[in-house]
Amino acid sequence: MNENDTVIYLVDDDQSVLEALGSLVRSIGLKVACFSSAYEFFDAVSTRARGCLILDVRMPEMSGLDVQKKLSELGDELPIIFISGHGDIPMAVKAIKAGAVDFLTKPFREEELLSAIRTALQIDIEASENLNEIEDIKTHYATLSFREKQVLPFILKGLLNKQTAVELGISEATVKVHRHNLMKKMSVNTLPDLVRITQRLDLPSHKI
Amino acid sequence: MNENDTVIYLVDDDQSVLEALGSLVRSIGLKVACFSSAYEFFDAVSTRARGCLILDVRMPEMSGLDVQKKLSELGDELPIIFISGHGDIPMAVKAIKAGAVDFLTKPFREEELLSAIRTALQIDIEASENLNEIEDIKTHYATLSFREKQVLPFILKGLLNKQTAVELGISEATVKVHRHNLMKKMSVNTLPDLVRITQRLDLPSHKI
DNA sequence: TATTTAAATAAACTAAGGTTTAGTTTTTGT
DNA sequence: ACAAAAACTAAACCTTAGTTTATTTAAATA
Numbered sequence: 225m226n227e228n229d230t231v232i233y234l235v236d237d238d239q240s241v242l243e244a245l246g247s248l249v250r251s252i253g254l255k256v257a258c259f260s261s262a263y264e265f266f267d268a269v270s271t272r273a274r275g276c277l278i279l280d281v282r283m284p285e286m287s288g289l290d291v292q293k294k295l296s297e298l299g300d301e302l303p304i305i306f307i308s309g310h311g312d313i314p315m316a317v318k319a320i321k322a323g324a325v326d327f328l329t330k331p332f333r334e335e336e337l338l339s340a341i342r343t344a345l346q347i348d349i350e351a352s353e354n355l356n357e358i359e360d361i362k363t364h365y366a367t368l369s370f371r372e373k374q375v376l377p378f379i380l381k382g383l384l385n386k387q388t389a390v391e392l393g394i395s396e397a398t399v400k401v402h403r404h405n406l407m408k409k410m411s412v413n414t415l416p417d418l419v420r421i422t423q424r425l426d427l428p429s430h431k432i
Numbered sequence: 433m434n435e436n437d438t439v440i441y442l443v444d445d446d447q448s449v450l451e452a453l454g455s456l457v458r459s460i461g462l463k464v465a466c467f468s469s470a471y472e473f474f475d476a477v478s479t480r481a482r483g484c485l486i487l488d489v490r491m492p493e494m495s496g497l498d499v500q501k502k503l504s505e506l507g508d509e510l511p512i513i514f515i516s517g518h519g520d521i522p523m524a525v526k527a528i529k530a531g532a533v534d535f536l537t538k539p540f541r542e543e544e545l546l547s548a549i550r551t552a553l554q555i556d557i558e559a560s561e562n563l564n565e566i567e568d569i570k571t572h573y574a575t576l577s578f579r580e581k582q583v584l585p586f587i588l589k590g591l592l593n594k595q596t597a598v599e600l601g602i603s604e605a606t607v608k609v610h611r612h613n614l615m616k617k618m619s620v621n622t623l624p625d626l627v628r629i630t631q632r633l634d635l636p637s638h639k640i
Numbered sequence: 641t642a643t644t645t646a647a648a649t650a651a652a653c654t655a656a657g658g659t660t661t662a663g664t665t666t667t668t669g670t
Numbered sequence: 671a672c673a674a675a676a677a678c679t680a681a682a683c684c685t686t687a688g689t690t691t692a693t694t695t696a697a698a699t700a
Contacts, residue, residue: 311521313516313535316524317528317534326525327525369647370647371648371649372647379624382622382623382624384686385686394650395651400650416587416627417590419624419628593657602679603680604657605682606678606679606680609679610678611657612658612659
């Protein structure tokens with residue numbers, strides 16, 4: 225499965241709903257993957273799938289809300305649109321609070337679903353871009369040596385190289401070299417840039 | 433009205449509901465302010481009120497969702513708990529999407545409301561603290577002179593003082609003085625601190 | 641095992657930043 | 671209109687940062 229592919233995942237235990245929604249979504253030129261149960265969906269789809277998930281709330285064995293919870297636990301941020309035939313308000317509230325894009329009640333107009341899909345795909349694109357940027361930064365951070373990782377938080381706190389040198393029991397010249405090398409490895413040219421990109425990481429130093 | 437006061441604002445056109453909820457909330461030691469209509473509420477309450485708002489969705493003239501929208505337009509972030517007798521799912525979804533803390537359906541258990549209130553007050557405290565911090569930063573920023581405001585974005589971009597001097601057609605020495613003075617006025621000691629606090633402002637330079 | 645590669649160290653030198661002092665202009669308040 | 675305060679300017683001096691080069695040590699690889 226191509227990771228860059230945008231797919232609308234449909235999960236509903238009612239085959240006729242699956243087919244109807246499937247052709248609706250295909251009619252606007254989007255790729256569709258249909259599943260009759262949550263298990264089928266989890267078996268077939270990698271956690272890095274991109275697109276969005278249209279989910280029936282009431283299904284045997286594993287409900288839509290259960291799927292939402294499990295996806296969240298897997299760290300997947302695939303946007304979810306719920307559809308329900310006999311849902312109630314507490315269910316809808318729980319779903320939206322947990323980050324669902326929408327919660328549609330049957331019968332709904334086609335345009336309602338299509339609008340929700342557009343919103344979901346937009347959210348997915350932005351989340352995906354954000355995640356990629358953070359992954360990039362993490363990749364750079366991972367190339368830092370032990371000393372460079374040690375020096376970084378002192379820089380971010382605004383300590384002078386001289387002060388950092390005392391903290392680590394090494395010479396100021398050495399701190400300067402570590403600083404220089406870590407800037408290169410993080411691929412930033414300026415201190416403000418270093419501050420900004422490291423804020424998108426959750427370094428131990430941020431917790432202090 | 434004391435701005436630091438935490439008050440639970442109750443708005444419901446049903447007087448008996450108002451009294452029942454009022455005494456429930458009072459019973460756990462919280463201050464209550466009751467209103468029979470949205471207009472009464474808006475007339476009596478300043479936009480800087482702190483606490484939370486318990487709002488009936490269905491009311492004559494101005495509905496709960498209208499109140500939510502108007503509060504939001506006023507820039508007020510007072511957390512809202514909706515209660516409804518005859519609400520539907522789309523209504524609940526709309527409310528939660530717009531940031532409501534909860535959407536309770538009558539009849540609800542007392543503990544449900546109290547739990548929602550605790551959540552709402554916690555959210556309010558955090559939003560309030562955040563807002564105060566941003567206000568502080570804005571206050572500091574407002575004391576900057578024209579030149580200091582001009583120099584700031586160049587610092588944040590990581591330009592050398594020499595480069596900033598060329599950009600502004602002044603000497604490097606002057607840039608250094610402006611830089612020194614703006615650091616003092618923003619009450620930060622280090623460049624990383626300056627970067628971090630100014631990120632909480634929406635300066636024009638951030639948009640470029 | 642020998643060889644290479646990466647990491648840590650630090651001195652020397654160059655460039656930039658920070659601070660102080662001071663002169664000039666502009667604004668503000670009496 | 672005058673005095674005081676604030677803003678803008680800039681030079682001089684000192685401190686800190688950045689860069690280059692080099693040595694030592696440790697780890698990975700042929």
